Amino acid sequence: MDAQAQKKAAAVAALEFIGEGMKVGLGTGSTADLFIDALGEKVKQGLNVLCVPTSIASEKRARALGIALSTLDETPQLDVTVDGADEILDPSLVLIKGGGGALTREKIVAASSEKVVVIADQSKLKTEATFGAFPLPVEILPFGAAATILKMRRAIGKLGMGGDLVVRQHGGAPFVTDNGGLIVDCHLGHISEPEKLAGKLGRIPGVVEQGLFVGIASVALVAGAGDVMVLERPAD
Numbered sequence: 001m002d003a004q005a006q007k008k009a010a011a012v013a014a015l016e017f018i019g020e021g022m023k024v025g026l027g028t029g030s031t032a033d034l035f036i037d038a039l040g041e042k043v044k045q046g047l048n049v050l051c052v053p054t055s056i057a058s059e060k061r062a063r064a065l066g067i068a069l070s071t072l073d074e075t076p077q078l079d080v081t082v083d084g085a086d087e088i089l090d091p092s093l094v095l096i097k098g099g100g101g102a103l104t105r106e107k108i109v110a111a112s113s114e115k116v117v118v119i120a121d122q123s124k125l126k127t128e129a130t131f132g133a134f135p136l137p138v139e140i141l142p143f144g145a146a147a148t149i150l151k152m153r154r155a156i157g158k159l160g161m162g163g164d165l166v167v168r169q170h171g172g173a174p175f176v177t178d179n180g181g182l183i184v185d186c187h188l189g190h191i192s193e194p195e196k197l198a199g200k201l202g203r204i205p206g207v208v209e210q211g212l213f214v215g216i217a218s219v220a221l222v223a224g225a226g227d228v229m230v231l232e233r234p235a236d
């Protein structure tokens, strides 16, 4: 199975977690898209679910497939959210998310869900030795961006880390999130203490949300060349 087929296998496996009448959070990204497509098929076959999307892109995709949609304001408690990830740390299931720039809504929706199912191909699965190669996305307010980035750099330095902090670009201009924010990609190379880093970045004024998801994922479905592995987050 190539990476695309692995993503699809993980996405289809996530349907096991969806039952009749459930309230479902829909993630963002190419793997989450495959789950939305698979869910759309089930809806066509008669499954009733009410879904809350984590981005405008996922909302459009789900709407086109005839999936019933809601918002967190109307439906503040969800049964399950299914989403992708940029990296998954084994075995704690700490995630790096935000490659698609939707990390803030993704985290709010995930934190409003009884269960969070992460779907991925095996390239996303990392160990303590390899976690953090993907640049950590952080959403910040445009107001005072340079000052916020300076504080982020200092906070990262205090943890003995460093690397380039780059404002994400799109079509020659800063990428703007669905919330009107900017994304700073932190090229750290390796993250050894994700919880500490999450705490420090999250406390900086101007940071809307940082892309480390600690204690949020319940289960990861990771597809390899053969089967889909089911990894459960150990009890806290």
Ligand code: 5RP
Residues within 6 Å of the ligand: 027, 028, 029, 030, 031, 032, 083, 084, 085, 086, 096, 097, 098, 099, 100, 101, 102, 103, 106
């Ligand atoms: C979007 C995300 C995505 O889940 C993450 O970037 C993985 O995307 P893909 O499935 O396309 O590899 O966090 O903000």
